[in-house]
Amino acid sequence: MANDIVIAQTTSDDENQAKALARGAVESKLAAGVHIDAPITAFYWWKGKVEAAQEWRISYMTTTDRLPALEAWLHQKHPYDIPQWVTLPVTGGSEAYLSWVVEETAQD
Incomplete structure (x- = not known):
């Protein structure tokens, strides 16, 4: 079951x-749960120069089946021109937790 679960991440410069x-992702059942990390400092290249910004990392717990819909939804809702979007495979975890993620993201 772990292979069916992913953590997808993006960032926002506004809490x-x-x-x-x-x-929105949880209400839409695109993610079973979401963590928002305390502000982090990001350094990155943008339009030919190094920028720095305070951002909040958003981590979505979802399934591989719901991932394409979550990504499409995020790109529609996110204000950045190019939002960070990375996915991390879940290679293990408690069966109860992994089952909960699957149950909470099931389409009605």
Whole structure:
């Protein structure tokens, strides 16, 4: 079952936007749960120069089946031109937790 679960991540430079992206994904059953990390400092190249920003990392717990819909939803809702979007495979975990992720993201 672990192979069916992924953690997908993005960032936002606005805490309220991060919360909206988290809540919306859970309400839409695209993610079973979402964690928002405390502000982090990001350094990155943008339009030919190094930028720095305070951001909130948003981690979505979802299934491989729901991942394409979550990604499409995120790109529609996210204000960035190119939002970070990475996925991390879950290679293990408690069966109860992994089952919960599958149950909570099941399409009605």
